[in-house]
Amino acid sequence: MLDNIKEFASEFFVTGDPLIYGADASIVLATIGIVFVLTYFKKWGWLWRNWITTVDHKKIGIMYILAAMLMLFRGGVDAVMMRTQLAFPDLNFLEPEHYNQIFTTHGVVMIFFMAMPLMFGLFNIIVPLQIGARDVAFPFLNSLSFWLFFAGAMLFNLSFVIGGSPDAGWLAYPPLSGAEFNPGVGQNFYIWGIQISGIGSLASGINFLVTILKMRAPGMTMMKLPMFTWSVFAASTTIIFAFPILTITLLLLFLDRFFGAHFFTLDGGGNPMMYINLIWMWGHPEVYIVVLPAFGVFSETVATFARKRLFGYASMVFAMVIISIISFFTWAHHFFTMGSGANVNSFFAISTMIIAIPTGVKIFNWLFTMYKGRITFPTPMMWTIAFIPAFVVGGMTGVMLSVAPADFQFHNSYFLIAHFHQVLIGGTVFGYFAGLYYWWPKMFGFKLNEYLGKWAFWFWNIGFYVCFMPQYLVGLDGMTRRISVFSNPDWIGLNIVSTIGAYLMGIAFLFQVAQIGYSIFRHEKDTTGDIWDGRTLEWSTPSPAPEYNFAVIPQVHSRDEWWEEKERRRRGEKPWQLGPIEPIHMPKNSAIPAIMSACWFVLGFGLVFHWLWMAIPGLIGVFICMFARSFSAHKAEYYIPVEEIERTEAKLRGGSV
């Protein structure tokens, strides 16, 4: 009996590596610490009522961002470990198997569990406030999206200490990811971690599309939408067309692994290249999904801090819509080397080059917005300005990669690695940081410390170039990705420099953590609600906004409505005529999203280990939750009475509405 348990545990838990034992210990200690703090300060009820069961878009957004920051830490540690292993030739810091796991989890964590939740966090906090709405269209579904993401992320991260991590690359190409060559449970964690959170992303895409189409303030036509909301619209549209492909692709891989189907196997007539086509039909739009909202953030910050109206509004909208359409017609550029022939490769090469044109239009629009503006340089604007050269270089190397014949040289080399990190960090991460610094006061009512923020900024930026510029060169020299050791003496210098850059970015992250920690304890409370002298409706609410956002929904007349309103007030003209306060219809909190996601987690965990006794109850739980919601949804609403709104408004605004 005892031997059986021992044998089971040695397979169930990941053993034999001191790094992992360290992680085990820190996970257990952190869990005990959290439980102790919550119990000691009697915060369980607070956690349950205010956070776990909340349907308030602003709180859900904060939870997304918190989770994304933790995942940024995990993905960042993976990155630093990889760069440490590659600092010198023939190092033995990581075993090859361990290295494979780490580059896999680094990619998955950064895209699915860092970029996506950071993006949804900003969507959640800002979109309803920008369009003058009280919440998203489906607040319950919104909460469910978050908890599905969370369940998926936890399931994926569990593979680190239980069962073993996936190790077939961030997109898990078969046959390497199939049952024959990868019999462990790591790839199962990959499939279900991403599948569960992907369903949440799909639901969020639908939710924000309906929100933007149906819940805008009166007078706000689509061509008066703030540009960030337009970018959310473009990204959400791309989500609802792209994510279903991912869902099916992962399902097919699951059927191959679990039931022995032959979609992507080498035998039985399967076709592995089919998987690679499918995954990139989702994967290419996905990179535009994460970068479009960053473009939206820059459009907001550049107008606010240049104190000018955004240049070329209509062309910005047009460019984003075109980008999200063309993004569906470039997928094969990820594998020009497949051998699909000159005609196919030409098509995808040209479509890839075309997509650079609307992107270039946007760059020029931002530059022209700054032209002759009275620019100030707080941290959000610094990230915006740093983005432009980073993205231009990243875009240019992208156009180089799109030249199909040349790609046979670049393919899977460090040149490619440098390219996509440059656009993903220089575009997406810089954009989300700009958004985070810009809207932080709206979320919490105070600005993040600018001094520490500037240290973080410079460490990030210098580290970024020091890390990735050498990778272009070493890639052109022939160093390929995903190798755990190298011995070519020509590559040594460039690799050392690159590793130094990675450490500089690690230090930058520590500065950001310090910045957030310091600002929480030492800050000046923002009483205006409009700390940057902003242009769009979110700045007309108090910071942080009350749960109902707007006591009275304003009537919109123009783009940058809040700026125009302030101009009217400055000129002494008649300000907004807001109607009387009426009772506000609000959704009630619900425990179903968290419980249902826990059932999904149980289902996923059972399928990872082929434990049907666990998976089936999980599936039944999911259905019970759906029925419970269907039968109770009509009772899940309430009204906030007028007196309570008046009291809240008086407290937040010091008496004047």
Next chain:
Amino acid sequence: MAQSPAHGTDHHDHHAAGHHDPQDLKLLGFWMFLVTDVIMFGTLFATFMVLRGNTDGSITGAEVLEMNGIIISTFLLLTSSFTSGVAVLAMNQNKVKQMIIWLVITGLLGAAFLGLEVTEFIHLVHEGATLQTSAYWSAFFTLVGTHGVHVAVGLFWMIAIIIQIVRRGLNSDTRGKVTVFSLYWHFLDAVWIFLLSIVYLMEVM
């Protein structure tokens, strides 16, 4: 495409500012969901088309697929789509009892369809065609099975809606549920037409 700016201009009559008709939102949201479902089925159809010839030397569809059962299935499902439409018409005339009867008929037809599908699958397995046989059969069972799972989920969903209408009667909330369900059911019907043409007719012709 959904990006058209024209969407934004018309449907904004806020008498009570900020109070949106929840049924309006749900209907649009459900159409969006159907878009995602179309893409899912589209991906499965594409997979099937690519892997159609990959029978790996084992049995082919033409050898074992029996069209008689499929023709009957088709009529059952098409009729159920019609009856679900009749149920919505009855609902619009506030005839609750009639509506429930038509919904129950829809459900019975759907259940019969599922029964035939299960019979067909058992027959195929006896003939030696399983998910593991070849890429062709993997794609076949996954595509047809996904449609079947959709029908089964629809049946449970419909039962839940009928129970709620019996308890609470017709109101804007339950009306919305029936409307959305009927949309879903018609959608499954449309998917089946493609299944019939591409998976079955093209194979046996």
